[in-house]
Amino acid sequence: MKQQPSSRPVLQPMTVLVVEDQYALRQAMVQMLHNVGATHVWEAGSGAQAQLIFNAHQPDLVLLDVILPDCSGLDLLRRIRAAERQADSPAWTPIVLVSSLDDEAAIWDGILAGGDDYLAKPVSPTILAAKMLAMQRLQHTRRQLEVTGAALRQANTLLEQLVEIDPLTELTNRRGLDRILTVELGAALREQKPLSLILCDIDYFKQLNDAAGHVHGDAVLRQVAQLLRSACMRPRDVAVRYGGEEFLLVLPGTPQSGAMTLARGIQHVLAEVAIAHPASPVASHVSLSGGIVTLDHYASEVCQAELLEQADAALYAAKAGGRNRFVHVRDGAQSGRAGHASGEQ
Ligand SMILES: Nc1nc2c(ncn2[C@@H]2O[C@H](COP(=O)(O)OP(=O)(O)OP(=O)(O)O)[C@@H](O)[C@H]2O)c(=O)[nH]1
Structure with a gap:
């Protein structure tokens, strides 16, 4: 018999973009996301629509179907990662690929393209919530690192200024x-x-x-x-x-x-x-x-x-x-x- 999870994962407020061309599946995922506490869920049925919503709203998480009517989900993923690399300040959005192609090669390709995890269809509510929790942890750690990095950069600038100051007179040394x-x-x-x-x-x-x-x-x-x-x-x-x-x-x-x-x-x-x-x-x-x-x-x-x-x-x-x-x-x-x-x- 299948073992039930001990308790429902507790999620921080999170916004999610669901990219899935099959309406019924998309609705099911939207419902699951609301059930586990997603604060806002955007829906996209195509790659073009997903790109527009992603650029406009910068969701906290993307659930991305690998096969889309207008493009490959992996191509969209590569475009998002390339834009993140070129951004002025480092950016990263957790992206979980969703597909029925749950063979090893598909998982490998998805992660290589910049995906953070993989979710097999049909999507289980508990697995979905567990992956959201894991992505949230990663995102939280990354944000903490960014804050620490910014503080370090600030401290370094101050230090660079201080090493050029004479302590007695406060003139440049x-x-x-x-x-x-x-x-x-x-x-x-x-x-x-x-x-x-x-x-x-x-x-x-x-x-x-x-x-x-x-x-x-x-x-x-x-x-x-x-x-x-x-x-x-x-x-x-x-x-x-x-x-x-x-x-x-x-x-x-x-x-x-x-x-x-x-x-x-x-x-x-x-x-x-x-x-x-x-x-x-x-x-x-x-x-x-x-x-x-x-x-x-x-x-x-x-x-x-x-x-x-x-x-x-x-x-x-x-x-x-x-x-x-x-x-x-x-x-x-x-x-x-x-x-x-x-x-x-
Ligand atoms: N109070 C104080 N004295 C300093 C400091 N740095 C250097 N001195 C002193 O400055 C003096 C410089 O002496 P000298 O090089 O002979 O120069 P001077 O007495 O001004 O003679 P001339 O330059 O020829 O007029 C020395 O007694 C140093 O100890 C400091 O940070 N504080």
Whole structure:
């Protein structure tokens, strides 16, 4: 004697598309589906009709007859799977093939074509409910994976941003600079627009640390970072913490004159804000020395390292010239005052 199932499977709300050309069989399946809790059942008697309903309603499950009047059920199945693969976000609808061709080759072909399971006619209500439950489990697991995947992608993006941020000053760090400079150098060459870099260094920062303590030194680094960030007015300007007490400004589309004006502005603000520096021989407040380089001749490509070396050489010239000043690489140490620092007057 046939054993009866212990209890009726409990289904989550589910919408189903039944593709079956024989009316009586289709109605029987629709009835069974309603009995096991399907929330909505669409009916299609042909492949074309099924495709239209599938595209319009995206059912949770498809029961698909293998032999249809206008096409093979397997062809329709392949078309649905191909569209899912091409979708922007990964999609998958459980599809159970229904056929009286319950020989092994037919089952094999159906699964190869993208079917998830196979149901033999005449359809048993219990087997149908059991397969719906199994498909629902698969669908649930897949959705959970999608949610986890999306959360992971979000966490990765955040992580990528965080690894490019200096924790003390919250400015872009050296790693971020490498990426940004690669992009901006490429853009400058492509668009034939100038690109300026200002490499600045806090004057006598060691003495400040020694006199006021490391914690105060950190606070000063944060203040200077904030000030430099504010000086970067254009959306593509970036302030970078280059090293301990060194900062770099990346100024796309900025010629030499623009970079010098910006440097003067920074010196002006530094004098106004007047962050105390009790141990500086060059100013009563925290001051910066800076080296400026501008890429505005595009005959040949310039590498990052070369530009940074030039900025460093100009910074060295600014220091050698007495600090608290900015020097453009083309001006050299003697003639390159970019602005006045009030403490030096
Ligand atoms: N508080 C603090 N100090 C730092 C940090 N990073 C580097 N420093 C200090 O910055 C100082 C840099 O010293 P130097 O390279 O001699 O530079 P300087 O004293 O500014 O001298 P000049 O650049 O020649 O004017 C060192 O004392 C470092 O310990 C940091 O994150 N916080």
